[in-house]
Amino acid sequence: MAVNGIKSLRNLPVTSGLGASRAFSSAAKSKKTKGAAASDAPKQSTLSKEVKSTTVVGANILKDGTDPKILPDSEYPEWLWRLLDKKPALSELRRKNIETLPYEDLKRFVKLDNRARIKENNTTRAKN
Template identity: 40%
Template structure:
């Protein structure tokens, strides 16, 4: 009969301070906010997004040919500003977040039984 010996190696959980990571991320976020967003593909690139059989394949346009609101969609600060401008939508979003948290909490507590 064979016996196997396991080598247990304990790896320390924290190898660096997380506060440095958060500082680095916040500095990177500040630098990123100063940069202008540009498209990920060059103009004229075939996008392979053809849905219908008939018709031509969609092609990427120049950045200035797209509407301005398109570049603001992924910016959470701009989206929050737009949401706060409409109090009804803002209240609805906050209520949904609250409900999700309550559901997650109740599911967690149900697993603890």
């Protein structure tokens, strides 16, 4: 059945777009320029400053939910404040004495050292 449909499409006359021209009305052109100018302008927020300072705007992922409220710092766990701290690089950890490293730095050293050895082994065994 699909083959018959394709055969019928082959029999349709093909017209080239060389002779045909397409024109737009002046109203369509004016709407296009108005839309472009409006999209370039910065959008004004409809939320009040009070709402912005007490809620996390845009953090809601549920259809029927609401944005979460901002809590005082004491309500959040301690690890949250250490997420953005800079961690030492492998070269810096190699310069330090391993016996004096704290547990977290020692764990990071082992992980980064293993990763570096795996990469080195992969490059030496790579087919060239």
